[in-house]
Amino acid sequence: MRKIQMVDLGTQYQKIKEEIDGAISQVIDSTSFIKGPKVEEFSNHLAIYMNVKHVIPCGNGTDALQIALMALNLQPSDEVICPSFTFISSAEVIGLLGYRPVLVDVDYDSFNITAQNIRNAITERTKAIIPVHLFGQAAPMEEIMEIAREHDLYVVEDTAQAIGAEYIFRDGTRKKLGTIGTIGCTSFFPSKNLGCYGDGGALFTDDDNLAQIMKMTANHGMRVRYHHERLGINSRLDSIQAAVLDAKLPYLDRYNRSRYEAAQVYNRALESIEGVVTPKQKDYSTHVYHQYTLKIKDGKRDALRDFLMKNDIPAMIYYPIPLHKQEAFSHIALQNGSLEVSELLAEQVLSLPMHTELDASQQDYIISKVKEFFNE
Numbered sequence: 001m002r003k004i005q006m007v008d009l010g011t012q013y014q015k016i017k018e019e020i021d022g023a024i025s026q027v028i029d030s031t032s033f034i035k036g037p038k039v040e041e042f043s044n045h046l047a048i049y050m051n052v053k054h055v056i057p058c059g060n061g062t063d064a065l066q067i068a069l070m071a072l073n074l075q076p077s078d079e080v081i082c083p084s085f086t087f088i089s090s091a092e093v094i095g096l097l098g099y100r101p102v103l104v105d106v107d108y109d110s111f112n113i114t115a116q117n118i119r120n121a122i123t124e125r126t127k128a129i130i131p132v133h134l135f136g137q138a139a140p141m142e143e144i145m146e147i148a149r150e151h152d153l154y155v156v157e158d159t160a161q162a163i164g165a166e167y168i169f170r171d172g173t174r175k176k177l178g179t180i181g182t183i184g185c186t187s188f189f190p191s192k193n194l195g196c197y198g199d200g201g202a203l204f205t206d207d208d209n210l211a212q213i214m215k216m217t218a219n220h221g222m223r224v225r226y227h228h229e230r231l232g233i234n235s236r237l238d239s240i241q242a243a244v245l246d247a248k249l250p251y252l253d254r255y256n257r258s259r260y261e262a263a264q265v266y267n268r269a270l271e272s273i274e275g276v277v278t279p280k281q282k283d284y285s286t287h288v289y290h291q292y293t294l295k296i297k298d299g300k301r302d303a304l305r306d307f308l309m310k311n312d313i314p315a316m317i318y319y320p321i322p323l324h325k326q327e328a329f330s331h332i333a334l335q336n337g338s339l340e341v342s343e344l345l346a347e348q349v350l351s352l353p354m355h356t357e358l359d360a361s362q363q364d365y366i367i368s369k370v371k372e373f374f375n376e
């Protein structure tokens with residue numbers, strides 16, 4: 001059996017090595033390392049895949065969120081609502097830009113922000129919502145867009161963990177996550193569902209004006225070289241990363257299906273164990289299982305993790321501390337309500353190995369060890 005890893009990028013690479021190596025060599029031969037034609041080619045292909053008008057590539061997913069907020073021209077102390085149970089990026093950029101992150105609680109079943117909690121947090125200073133599509137499935141976007149229309153708010157989707165997943169609207173129509181709100185942001189960090197071999201990110205929008213502003217913002221605020229219309233940042237997707245991504249994009253749906261199928265294998269084997277809660281999929285979302293995250297009750301999470309580690313099975317806690325408990329936010333973030341679910345999740349979550357190269361023998365072994373721990 002191959003060594004079990006949280007993410008197995010090596011085995012994935014070996015299967016498409018010729019395409020990747022060829023694509024990288026072409027960039028090196030061209031010496032067009034920055035703003036080369038490959039970046040535009042990949043952006044165009046991704047726009048077709050996402051069915052969105054504009055894709056603006058940038059340096060990473062956190063920059064994408066920052067560029068999105070910079071384009072919205074908010075005022076100091078404007079409030080932006082985001083979940084308390086997620087990676088720091090969304091709340092971090094809100095705070096960095098001098099706006100106020102308003103942290104709200106999430107849904108126990110889906111790990112995602114809820115419409116009701118957003119409604120409870122809205123004040124006259126609220127200007128935007130950043131829903132995060134955590135672990136690979138959608139936040140309740142249809143309701144979120146209704147709230148946004150009622151209160152005239154921007155919606156910036158963080159789809160770093162859910163690229164390729166779709167929202168299923170009440171009327172049955174579907175849209176790719178990241179293309180529903182005002183702006184969508186994603187990351188191509190190597191372990192994401194569409195990952196490059198370094199850092200990368202992108203923004204999505206159908207709004208021509210915002211697209212221009214975000215493109216400019218990612219490039220020192222200039223449209224015409226050395227004419228700086230506004231303050232921007234330097235955030236680029238480089239050509240080698242674009243070449244890797246362009247080679248991998250045609251595999252994205254297949255990769256997401258492998259993750260989904262591996263999740264079903266885990267679900268079937270683990271859902272009946274007392275004290276283990278397997279992930280729930282909402283009927284309004286497809287699921288691309290960026291993470292396969294269990295909830296382990298009765299205070300047994302850390303012991304299970306240690307037991308798996310002793311048996312050479314990595315398992316990770318995403319995320320051990322909710323954002324409202326982070327020191328960095330002790331002075332700037334506003335907390336809405338008691339955020340009990342986020343705190344409970346931080347105590348219970350455990351993510352099992354999940355990637356495109358998990359095979360049956362590895363999953364059998366992981367499952368047998370989880371069962372052994374629970375004496376099943």
Ligand SMILES: *Cc1c(COP(=O)(O)O)cnc(C)c1O
Binds near residue numbers: 086160161201
């Ligand atoms: C990875 C991630 C980011 C940040 O992406 P980087 O490319 O690492 O900056 C933001 N939000 C979420 C939910 C993520 O998982």
